[in-house]
Amino acid sequence: FSKKLAGAGTLDDFLWATAFQIASMLKLRVVLLLPEDGTITVKAGYPPDDTLAEADIAAARWAWEHNRAAGRGADTLPGAKRLYLPLRTGRTAIGVVGLDNDKQGPLLTPEQQRLLDALADQAAVAIERIQLVADVDRAKLAAEADRLRSALLTSISHDLKTPLAAIMGAAGTLRDFSAALPEPDRAELLSTVLDESERLNRFIANLLDMTKIESGAMEPNYAFHYVGDIVGSALQRARKIIGEHKIETDIPRDLPMLKVDPVLFEQALFNLLDNAAKYAPAGSTIRVQGWTDNGSVLLQIMDEGPGIPPGDLERIFDTFYRVRKRDQIRAGTGLGLSICRGFIEAMGGTITAANRTDGSGAVFTIKMPKPANPPNFDASNTDDVGDLA
Known part of the structure; x- marks a missing residue:
């Protein structure tokens, strides 16, 4: 019996296996009832039966509430068709088993x-264990949902506020002092407006992409x-971001x-290039290389930054997770690498991080x-991806 119970995958499978096993061993009809929304309802039966008369519902409820037998052959509500016995653990009754047959006399x-x-x-012990595991899983999901909501609000408040402040400052200066500013200063302020607007656009695009991934x-x-x-x-699109780095490709x-x-794959590469430029110092080299191995095509993006702290390697692709960083490293949204993983896995690939x-x-x-x-096209007709500096 214990082996059959261990092989049940879900609570419903377990309850059905329990009802079948009890019915087979005792030659009786069996129903199993569990509490739900303040009452007790049929969850499994053998032979299958999900309907109970009013007298049986009353007996089953009494057995559950009082942790004592009720129904056929019992002192309480003996007019019921079945005998209802509480399924007990050391703490309380966690359900009820109902038994009956067509014979007269004691069951x-x-x-x-x-x-x-x-x-x-x-x-009873197995049911309680399954329910406890389910409670823990629900608590974990609720905690993760709270974490994501908090991270989303933090990310939005920070990643929208920072570029908006720069845009408002630059635009305000141009409005109030444009006539007095030298041309190079005006050009720099306009460049700030454009750069920060692009940053905002990337952030909003990342949010939309993450929404699509999470919703399936x-x-x-x-x-x-x-x-x-x-x-x-991807390199052409990221040229402003990687402009202060040396780029090598193979x-x-x-x-x-x-x-x-191609759109998703390019976006994944763009996010990786953005991440490399973010953490690697100016003047260092970002290398992109590709090769084949055992029926797969591999593509690697390498930088010369500080690397990934060992404690962050397992979580670096988590949504809104940001690697601990030095003060001089510009902030990230915690979305880019998560989107990389979502896009690559959606196309049947994998992505890993290492030092x-x-x-x-x-x-x-x-x-x-x-x-x-x-x-079979001629690859020689395509241009090489040359080294960029």
């Missing part, structure tokens, strides 16, 4: 009563593309085409499956 012999007591004790609404628009083309597009011409959504073994810095590795039958 259980003394030997059957002892067997039922043993089965009911095992079932992400549907990649697949097509075959060369990795080098998408890398080049994307072989003979890499097989990948079946990906470099050949020096200081972080390394992010994207692994995508190599298509079985990619189209």
